Amino acid sequence: MIDREQVQKVAHLARLNLTSEEETQFTGQLSDILEYFEQLSELDTSEVAPTTRAIDMSNVSRPDQLQPCEDREIILESAPDRDGEFFKVPKIVNAE
Amino acid sequence: MSSIRELHRQLTHKERSAVEITQEALERIQALEPKLHSFLHVTADHALEQAQKVDAKIAAGEEISPLAGIPIGIKDNLCTRGIPTTCASRILENFVPPYESAVTEKLTAAGAVMVGKTNLDEFAMGSSTENSAFQVTANPWDLERVPGGSSGGSAAAVAGGECVVALGSDTGGSIRQPASLCGIVGMKPTYGLVSRYGLVAYASSLDQIGPFGRSVEDAAILLGAIAGHDPRDATSLKVSIPDYASTLKPDLKPRRKLKIGVIQETFGQGLDPIVEATVTKAVEQLQSLGAEIQVVSCPQFRYGLPTYYIIAPSEASANLARYDGVKYGFRTKDPDNLLSMYTETRAQGFGAEVKRRIMIGTYTLSAGYYDAYYLKAQKVRTLIKQDFEQAFGKVDILVCPTSPTTAFKAGDKTADPLSMYLTDLMTIPVNLAGLPAISLPCGFDDQGLPIGLQLIGNVLREDLLLEVAYCYEQSTSWHQRSPQL
Structure with a gap:
């Protein structure tokens, strides 16, 4: 159903660095789970519209009014790394 | 601990502070x-401060709300300003929210006393609370068994009497299943009844916050306090909220024409025989209380599980993309570059489940697989919804077991993810359809483990659901039993 190479590809899309053991484990488990999903093909849904939300609601709008932001200092202080008023991240120019 | 009503009486009569x-x-x-491990953080100072404010109000002769001074547990995926909110995940281990969730804001305003943040499966993904990155919560009825999940900490804390009521969240059964396994009342309201502002998102088309209590009345009081429209949650419904607790009456006679439908697909294969026998007895009890019982069919019910395990992980894979180590939460040490900061932060911060x-969600949403999985699941979701709509054309309330088994032993299902997923078989279709449902105790198995009865209502019929649940509860004594701790 899903092979190791696909697991690696999906992990990359999900920005997850998996260990070799995790790759092995997920290849087996995800195959079982995807196989379990196969039972849905028993149902003919060619004429069925998809449900995207549990309870239908029309467009929800509100007046576009300015609201005070949470305390800026507290938000910056939550960051793993900061430089003054900036969030600090590793250099990105050399990244792939 | 006593009921909300009794504690409120003691407070207003100044028998206790x-x-x-x-x-x-x-x-x-x-x-x-040391036995239960229900709480990730106990907020003793905060609780005593809040209690003092309530006492000051009473002393000043002011009126207090029913929840004022009532000890409550809050699931640790609800943001509390200045108090850690970890989602039982390493990635949020040091996260202290700069804002307050809508529900805890309402509870604080009502004077409720938060005694702590309760344990859960990491990001509410699980059915046993064993996926917590920090601790395994025990079932108060048998410490070797799981309390259910994902809101297992809230369920165990209420069942063990560590608090009077608690909040949980329910995406596929995460309130009702632990309520069933811990022998208490747990309710998932209609999708949109309770604001999710400040609830850490797991699967946004399914997530809903709801109450735990040791009685239907306690759950009704808590639900009334948290329900209502909130512009900060775009899915929040603009509806008036009835006073759920005040309409509870101990008999169904005023509802003489009440029709209750037994979902036939939930009985038989895969259902523990003692659960089947006990729930069947509970249905007979409902009949003797005056309800007319019919057998109804929801042919697509069993497809709920595979549908859910496509839709929920798909939404989760998008919701959890925000954990990138940039603005808050955990970041890996000394990353080489931006990409490795993401991939290592997430590898070290997230647990296996x-x-x-x-991974499942990223796969089912990826190019080439979207139609076969995600779109297919959304279409089956429509069929499941239609089943319920047809059933509610015939009856007022649906009934089935909450969980196919009683509490299982810790470690029993951790090696096989699919076997764990199957424990949510009975609760998941309700979330897919956005309906309200309640689990309440209806008996015990031969090992003394609680069994839960699930009642499902039509959209926004929490009032009727609570009335029927209350009637059943008052005609039995299951809710009066407590675990020996």
């Missing part, structure tokens, strides 16, 4: 936590 009640809860927590669901 809110501080005394809070201290009792905190002492019980201290005594039981969260990774598994992100």
Whole structure:
């Protein structure tokens, strides 16, 4: 159903660095789970519209009014790394 | 601990102070936590401060709300300003929210006393609370067994008497299943009834916050306090909220024409025989209370599970993309570059089940597979919804077991993810259809483990659901039993 190479590809899309053991484990488990999903093909849904939300609601709008932001200092202080008023991240120019 | 109504009476008659009640809860927590591990953080100082405010109000002769001075546990995926909110994940281990969730804001305003943040499966993904990155919570009825999940900490804390009521969240059964396994009342309201502002998102088309209590009345009081429209949650419904607790009456006679439908697909294969026998007895009891019982069919019910395990991980993979180590939460040490900061932060920050669901969701949403999985699941979701709509054309309330088995032993299902997923078979279709449902105790198995009865209502019929649940509860004594701790 899903092979190791696909697991690696999906992990990359999900920005997850998996260990070799995790790759092995997920290849087996995800195959079982995807196989379990196969039972849905028993149902003919060619004429069925998809449900995207549990309870239908029309467009929800509100007046576009300015609201005070949470305390800026507290938000910056939550960051793993900061430089003054900036969030600090590793250099990105050399990244792939 | 006593009921909300009894504690409220004691407070207003000045027989006991809110501080005394809070201290009792905190002492019980201290005594039981080494066994139960229900709480990730106990907020003793915060609780006593809040209790003092309630006592000051009483002393000043002011009126207090029913929840004022009542010790409550809050699932640790609800943001609390200045108090850690971890989602039981390493990635949020040091996260202290700069804002307050809508529900805890309402509870604080009502004077409720939060005694702590309760344990859960990491990011609410799981059915046993064993996926917590920090601790395994025990079932108060048998410490070797799981309390269910994902809101297992809230369920165990209420069942063990560490607090009077608690909040949980329910995406596929995460309130009702632990309520069933811990022998208490747990309710998932209609999708949109309770604001999710400040609830850490797992699967946004399914997530809903709801109450735990040791009685239907306690759950009704808590639900009334948290329900209502909130512009900060775009899915929040603009509806008026009835006073759920005041309409509870101990007999169904005023509802003489009440029709209750038994979902035939939930009985038989895969259902523990003692659960089947017990729930069947509960249905007979409902009949003797005056309800007309019909057997109804929801042919697509069993497709709920595979549908859910496509839709929920798909949404989760998108919701959890925000954990990138930039603005808050955990970041890996000394990353080489931006990409490795993302991939290593997420590799070290997330546990196995969260990774598994992100992987499933990323796969089912990816190019070439979207139609076969995600779109297909959304279409089956329509069929499941239609089944319920047809059933509610015939009956007022649906009934089935909450969980196919009683509490299982810790470690029993951790090696096989699919076997764990199957425990949510009975609760998941309800979330897919956005309906309200309640689980309440209806008996015990031969090992003394609680069995839960699930009642499902039509959209926004929490009032009727609570009335029927209350009637059943008052005609039995199951809710009066407590675990020996």
